[in-house]
Amino acid sequence: MEFVARHPNLWSKKGGVAVTKFEEKQPSVSVDKLMWMYEQMVKIRYYEDQMVEAYTEGKSPVFNIGEGPVPGEMHLATGQEPAAAGMMVHLTKDDTVTAPHRPHHHAIAKGVDLKKMTAEIFGKESGLGKGKGGHMHLFDPEVKFSCGGIVAAGIPHAVGAAMANKMKGKDWVAVAFIGEGAANAGAFHESLNLAALWNLPLIIVVEDNSYGISVPKTASTSVESNDLRASAYGVAGAYVKDNDPVAMYKASEEAVNRARNGQGPTIIEIETFRFLGHFQGDPELYRDKEEVPGLRARDPIMKLRQQLLDAEHVNEPELEEIETRAKKEVDDAYQFARDSDYPKPEAALDDVFTS
Amino acid sequence: METAKKRMLTGNKAMAEAIAQEMENDKNVFVLGEDIGKYGGIFGSTQGLMEKFGPERVLDTPISETAFIGAAIGAAAEGMRPIAELMFVDFFGVCMDQIYNHMAKIPYMSGGNVRLPMVLMTSVGGGYSDAAQHSQTLYATFAHMPGMKVVAPSTPYDLKGMMTSAIRDDNPVVFMFHKSLQGLGWMDQLDYAVGHVPEESYTVPLDKANVMREGKDVTIVGIQMMTHYAMEAAERLAQDGIEAEVIDLRSLAPIDKDTIINSVKKTHRLVVVDEDYRSYGMTAEIAAIVSEEALYELESPIKRLAIPDVPIPYSHVLEDFVLPGPDKIVETVKQMMDEA
Structure with missing residues (x-):
């Protein structure tokens, strides 16, 4: 339960890697917040498990990506729950979140309307985008959530939201979630320079799930971890090891406080696990067969569950109650999506412009 | 006074x-x-x-x-x-x-x-x-x-x-x-x-073309510099008794089809002038709109003037050659009238 913080002031003084271990200095994490995180993580996991099933419908015996109730590409976040839950526990609906093509965990933890989100993924009229966006393009202005299918492109949008917050004199923050592959795109570097230059309340969370589709991080990235790149822009960085929910909580807490207090941007990189393929249907020939079982043995949800029990914060029936509640919410959302109507075909012509 | x-x-x-x-x-x-x-x-x-x-x-x-x-x-x-x-x-x-x-x-x-x-x-x-x-x-x-x-x-x-x-x-x-x-x-x-330019604030719609000059013999559609070149050409054509109607497109999207169609119904001839590449461009779009909606109003084939699908060259003589201007517009309209 620790994370490594790198501070730009230490960098410049010592001209090298300044590492501070924070575990003892942090205030203890509140049980209520850990329980909230646990519930979100359970909900995300169950949501993605249900999506595996729904996505498979109509796609056998022949896998055709365009068939079934959920067509198109499907990128699931099973195993990556701590990044979303550990950050979102510190945010309110006034804080902005942008997410990439693998967005369900962020959307759920940010409080996006689960029924409308699921209906959108099923291409229904009652969806967030009336069936025009799909799983990679979810927009819920009510909780300031958006995502998109172009790698790194959501970072500038978060910069803009952070600008708007500053112009309005609010202490709201903006968080851009990206995969580790996106840290090699121009938008990442342009955005960090701009956000640092203007001292904006921006946080970039880099979820390192080891692969950009099939290419391992070691073959794509010149530094060991992307928080090291913070020094290039004079911003703070933090590294969270082992997909640890509590360490993510702590690193995020510090970054959010920094942003709210006008102390500028932070990059957090979290080592996370992609239990599934890049997308559903990915044959995953690029990774060792033993890898995923090894990662699943380090399941962050089981880890947090055990931590809560060991610390005698909560008992088994209480956890089961949380799990039941989370699953029901997901089941209701899927039912709503399945029961909803498809849009009228000619609705394709609406919403290009608003009048 | x-x-x-x-x-x-x-x-x-x-x-x-x-x-x-x-x-x-x-x-x-x-x-x-x-x-x-x-x-x-x-x-x-x-x-x-x-x-x-x-x-x-x-x-x-x-x-x-x-x-x-x-x-x-x-x-x-x-x-x-x-x-x-x-x-x-x-x-x-x-x-x-x-x-x-x-x-x-x-x-x-x-x-x-x-x-x-x-x-x-x-x-x-x-x-x-x-x-x-x-x-x-x-x-x-x-x-x-x-x-x-x-x-x-x-x-x-x-x-x-x-x-x-x-x-x-x-x-x-x-x-x-x-x-x-x-x-x-x-x-x-x-x-x-x-x-x-009036000092007080005012608006101009984002979806309406503007008829800059009325005429009965030919419609010339342009935008920005090409509109002004079309106006110059129209003055010269008037000296030869040809009355050109000049439309400043102003808005590319959405495009004001009605103003163009109505003009063609009056003049029965169309020249489109563009400072963009010729292929798949604004001239092609307007020619297509008129072909779809007013083909039988035309008395001669539509003429297009645009950059002939080359990058814009540097040297004056080369750039002048590829950019449409008043001379080319006058020449094109006269040819069109002669063919009729």
Whole structure:
């Protein structure tokens, strides 16, 4: 339960890697917040498990990506729950979140309307985008959530939201979630320079799930971890090891406080696990067969569950109650999506412009 | 007898005045881009704004078009009304993802739940030997793709009125201004770059073409510099007894079909002039519209004048050869009339 913080002031003084271990200095994490995180993580996991099933419908015996109730590409976040839950526990609906093509965990933890989100993924009229966006393009202005299918492109949008917050004199923050592959795109570097230059309340969370589709991080990235790149822009960085929910909580807490207090941007990189393929249907020939079982043995949800029990914060029936509640919410959302109507075909012509 | 003295402004001062008035009206309006602060914009579109509104609302950015155009999108989604300047339209290549995959598509993909009330203003046009990477208009490139209103005003009056409309519009608007029509001291001094502009705020619609000159013999459709060249050509043709009707398209998307069709129904001849590449461009689009909706009104085949599908060359003689001008328009119309 620790994370490594790198501070730009230490960098410049010592001209090298300044590492501070924070575990003892942090205030203890509140049980209520850990329980909230646990519930979100359970909900995300169950949501993605249900999506595996729904996505498979109509796609056998022949896998055709365009068939079934959920067509198109499907990128699931099973195993990556701590990044979303550990950050979102510190945010309110006034804080902005942008997410990439693998967005369900962020959307759920940010409080996006689960029924409308699921209906959108099923291409229904009652969806967030009336069936025009799909799983990679979810927009819920009510909780300031958006995502998109172009790698790194959501970072500038978060910069803009952070600008708007500053112009309005609010202490709201903006968080851009990206995969580790996106840290090699121009938008990442342009955005960090701009956000640092203007001292904006921006946080970039880099979820390192080891692969950009099939290419391992070691073959794509010149530094060991992307928080090291913070020094290039004079911003703070933090590294969270082992997909640890509590360490993510702590690193995020510090970054959010920094942003709210006008102390500028932070990059957090979290080592996370992609239990599934890049997308559903990915044959995953690029990774060792033993890898995923090894990662699943380090399941962050089981880890947090055990931590809560060991610390005698909560008992088994209480956890089961949380799990039941989370699953029901997901089941209701899927039912709503399945029961909803498809849009009228000619609705394709609406919403290009608003009048 | 009292003579009303009309106030004359250059194109860039007309634009800057529109922005200043909207910034006074609405605190959510702000401007960002390269050299738009103290410099006042390389083409003068933001002159005086920094002095008036300060660096909090007039933001000089680093050379990071992806970041600052993307930031304008993010700020617009939060209810701000940003105006971002892309210095030359030719620079679109480094940031087209933000412009097209995000600015133009987010309102649609969100089912109308997200509005992006922003203006992307950018300079276009050649004719001053700036060569292939600084002379394009790319009208059709932007107008081709749904989700953006694309306008290109030709007069100081329209530059102000359409900028005011663009800022107040709840949709993303690509506002193209022609460098030669800005009234810059360091370019050719053209009469068309100066015109009457009322001091008070006013709007000009973003979806209406303007009949600049009425005529009965031939319709010439142009935009920005090509409109002015068409007007010059029309004056010369009138000396030979040919009365040309000149339409300033003003808005590429949405396109005002009615004004074009109505004119063709009157003149029965059509010439389209464009400072963009010929293939798949604005001339082809207008020819297609007229073919679909008014083919039997035509007394002779439609003629198109545009850049002949080569990058814009540097040397004067080469550039003059590829850019349409008054001589080519006169020649084309006369040929058309002779063939009839």
